[in-house]
Amino acid sequence: MEWPVTPGDYVVGDPNSPVAVVTLASDYRSLNLKNYAICGTCFTENFGIEKVIVNVLSNHRISCLLVCGKESDHFAGQSLLALAENGVSAFGGSRKIVGSEGVIPYLNEIPATSISRFLREIEVIDLVETTDPAVIQQAIDSCSGEERGEAPELSMPEIDEHSWKKYEKEVKQNVMSRIKKGQQ
Template identity: 35%
Template structure:
């Protein structure tokens, strides 16, 4: 059975543990005039350690007999694409943001991903879009419960803003609409319609983002040594500080893998979503355009017929039969 301890001297009662705990182990209570987090359902704890990882004051300690590791499914990773596969039992994956206009992966970025794998990452790949790219990333992460951290490196793409979109996905989730719009994202098309809501919510619970990007220092996320340190910190048994994060291997997420490819229901998520009235207007406009186009084709055909008929009569006046050579040409 897990043991959950809250250090009341450090706790500020911010409620982060209440929000991230999937089993409602905590409640914030007013104790002697101070808001503190209190363990109210320790028996429910299955040692995911989300509370310990995300507590901003490092006030929570969760202990268990041993670190759990699981073997990923045979068809893992379900979305191969631009991903390198490393140590399946590692708790960390690395994603490098690829710029909107990078049609080929820069050699320096390729080297950075190789360094991530050599340092012990489970997966390392690129992310270029804020919709289908994130869907493929989610599919690969939830297929391996051992992955508990997602390190973001290289630099933000100013077109699609996938790094900002990822952060908002974890913090805010998605709207209850057909496109599953990511709440708070600044990207132009932050939609996840091709992946089950079950996978989205599992991703949000399972991983913690470790962003190496910095607006003040744009080259920080491209530093190979920093990427190496980030991966190394995530695989340690004892907590290690890095850029304000407390990193250690918490063990596998204690639920079975969700291993499935994304179903391409929406291949152009940037197209506007229309209601029934708008769809009817568009259909009527297309139908009218088709009729006008058809009429124009008929008019062009009639004009061509009349022109050919005029040419035939003119040739007859000259004594020339169309399609036959004049004897004088011999």
């Protein structure tokens, strides 16, 4: 299996490293980091997180996910941390990240078993809003993970600018709920 398995805005470092780095909305190129397996951005609380999960799980050497950089407008960092802390709720047929502040925090494009495996096997390290390369590099260098079991063969469906529309009903409900909360 060729790794990484799904395209995105990232660079591959040393595939034998136990660390994956998500720089959220910050430009990973300007940080000049090293000693990671994969490093890239994540802007969205749904498809972006799913791509991170797929690429992290498909390399059995990765056991740490370092989440750093400026938060995205979609709260991808907060949503990743909420996922690690609270998991997902399958209420209503969709897998929603419990405690996410994002408008569309649904992880329905990958198998539920992948989410469960990610939660069990990957240590998520919170450095959201940290952009100091020295601090981030120190965190990368301090990760020493054990190789996980065999990497699952995962794939991700094609995502385009219209993919979010399947969540249009949920988006409207979430936005209206937030408006009502703000009026109280």
